[in-house]
Amino acid sequence: MINFPPTRAAGLDRLSRFTPRMGRTYAAGRNSDPGPGKRHAVSELSPYVRHRLVTEQELLQAAIAAHGVEAAEKFVAEVFWRTYWKGWLEMRSGIYDRYALGLNAAMNAMAHDRSLARRVERACEGRSGIEGFDDWAVELVETGYLHNHARMWFASIWIFTLRLPWELGADFFFRHLLDGDPASNTLSWRWVAGLHTKGKTYLARRDNIRDHTYGRFNPEGLSGVAVALEEPAPPAATPIAPVPTPDRRAATGLLLHGDDVAGVGLGIGVDISAVAGLIIDDGRSAMVQDWTAAALGDGVTEMGRRLGLSGSCLGMGDVLAWARAHGLTQVLVPEAPVGPVRTALGRLSVELGGAGVKLLPLRRPYDALCWPYAGKGFFAFKEKIPTLLTQVI
Numbered sequence: 001m002i003n004f005p006p007t008r009a010a011g012l013d014r015l016s017r018f019t020p021r022m023g024r025t026y027a028a029g030r031n032s033d034p035g036p037g038k039r040h041a042v043s044e045l046s047p048y049v050r051h052r053l054v055t056e057q058e059l060l061q062a063a064i065a066a067h068g069v070e071a072a073e074k075f076v077a078e079v080f081w082r083t084y085w086k087g088w089l090e091m092r093s094g095i096y097d098r099y100a101l102g103l104n105a106a107m108n109a110m111a112h113d114r115s116l117a118r119r120v121e122r123a124c125e126g127r128s129g130i131e132g133f134d135d136w137a138v139e140l141v142e143t144g145y146l147h148n149h150a151r152m153w154f155a156s157i158w159i160f161t162l163r164l165p166w167e168l169g170a171d172f173f174f175r176h177l178l179d180g181d182p183a184s185n186t187l188s189w190r191w192v193a194g195l196h197t198k199g200k201t202y203l204a205r206r207d208n209i210r211d212h213t214y215g216r217f218n219p220e221g222l223s224g225v226a227v228a229l230e231e232p233a234p235p236a237a238t239p240i241a242p243v244p245t246p247d248r249r250a251a252t253g254l255l256l257h258g259d260d261v262a263g264v265g266l267g268i269g270v271d272i273s274a275v276a277g278l279i280i281d282d283g284r285s286a287m288v289q290d291w292t293a294a295a296l297g298d299g300v301t302e303m304g305r306r307l308g309l310s311g312s313c314l315g316m317g318d319v320l321a322w323a324r325a326h327g328l329t330q331v332l333v334p335e336a337p338v339g340p341v342r343t344a345l346g347r348l349s350v351e352l353g354g355a356g357v358k359l360l361p362l363r364r365p366y367d368a369l370c371w372p373y374a375g376k377g378f379f380a381f382k383e384k385i386p387t388l389l390t391q392v393i
């Protein structure tokens with residue numbers, strides 16, 4: 001069974017053990033899922049990257065140094081999928097709001113439709129009767145991880161065979177995946193449903209599942225068609241706004257959070273006199289929230305050691321008192337992309353602002369460089385990868 005110790009040291013150890021397989025082994029084997037404990041062709045690094053215990057840049061650097069640009073091409077492209085989804089959602093945050101509204105509507109529908117509620121419950125508890133699908137539902141809840149191809153099959157069966165609202169499936173993933181990510185998760189579900197690339201869906205096929213699970217699963221009764229879901233046209237992309245420059249003379253604190261638990265390579269550029277981590281309740285499962293809190297604890301301790309400070313983790317209601325106790329007039333946070341952490345930081349900014357303390361986001365140079373290229377489809381973004389690599393490795 002997979003085990004993800006929530007520390008940067010464990011993430012770096014997994015990175016160095018997987019680096020020899022980031023080249024042709026990854027390209028040849030990444031699409032097949034031999035099952036928990038047997039996956040040697042994928043990295044299982046996503047919980048670390050998602051919370052930035054290990055950064056995208058560190059993955060890219062390791063891959064290119066060990067294999068060169070050509071042999072590492074597939075791995076590099078997959079890491080950039082993550083970056084692409086982030087940048088795309090940054091420019092169209094309305095799509096995330098639309099997802100949240102859709103989820104709310106689907107939950108209301110469940111409250112009034114007992115048959116729908118029962119079907120959703122059976123799917124989430126691995127009792128749909130569909131081989132493979134039921135195993136992945138259980139694996140997700142127990143381990144917090146699913147192979148990429150299993151995620152695609154699961155989402156496709158959820159939408160096109162079980163005909164359940166896609167937002168409820170995305171929410172099930174988001175609550176239970178240790179790497180649950182507002183951009184990668186929401187937009188991947190939209191992609192399967194035919195909403196991201198309008199009209200282009202992903203259909204899970206029995207023979208494909210059988211072949212790529214080495215015969216572990218051979219599900220019957222899957223839908224043979226995947227008719228794209230429809231929605232009003234998505235909002236046009238809006239350029240990513242610049243972030244304000246911190247005041248170098250202000251008494252400054254650093255507040256890490258679940259989207260960036262360790263601040264590795266953040267480039268702070270201001271003297272920091274206090275460090276802490278912000279724990280928010282984002283509605284995810286207890287296992288995921290505990291994991292994130294432990295990872296944040298590790299990140300804060302390590303950052304404190306580097307700055308010669310001692311830090312701790314705080315709830316939303318404790319931040320103002322922490323800022324006052326340290327005489328802070330400015331609190332820097334690693335920029336949180338679109339999602340629950342950004343929403344929480346927005347509320348915190350208003351509260352601190354009312355007490356004369358500014359909350360300012362620090363944008364990572366990697367995000368600042370890459371996100372603006374994500375306005376269109378992935379293939380337009382992919383063409384920029386060689387140029388981006390010259391600046392990030």
Ligand SMILES: Cc1cc2nc3c(=O)[nH]c(=O)nc-3n(C[C@H](O)[C@H](O)[C@H](O)COP(=O)(O)OP(=O)(O)OC[C@H]3O[C@@H](n4cnc5c(N)ncnc54)[C@H](O)[C@@H]3O)c2cc1C
Nearest residue numbers: 042043044045046078079082148151179180181184185188
């Ligand atoms: C329906 C669906 C939901 C998903 N939800 C999430 C999610 O909530 N969080 C998340 O991080 N990923 C999500 N993904 C993308 C992908 O499945 C995971 O990133 C990947 O499986 C993580 O496993 P790994 O670390 O072993 O990946 P590897 O194959 O080893 O890839 C290395 C790294 O590249 C990135 N990556 C690889 N494939 C993708 C991809 N298709 N999209 C984005 N980044 C990728 C990840 O950061 C990953 O850690 C989803 C995909 C689908 C189809």
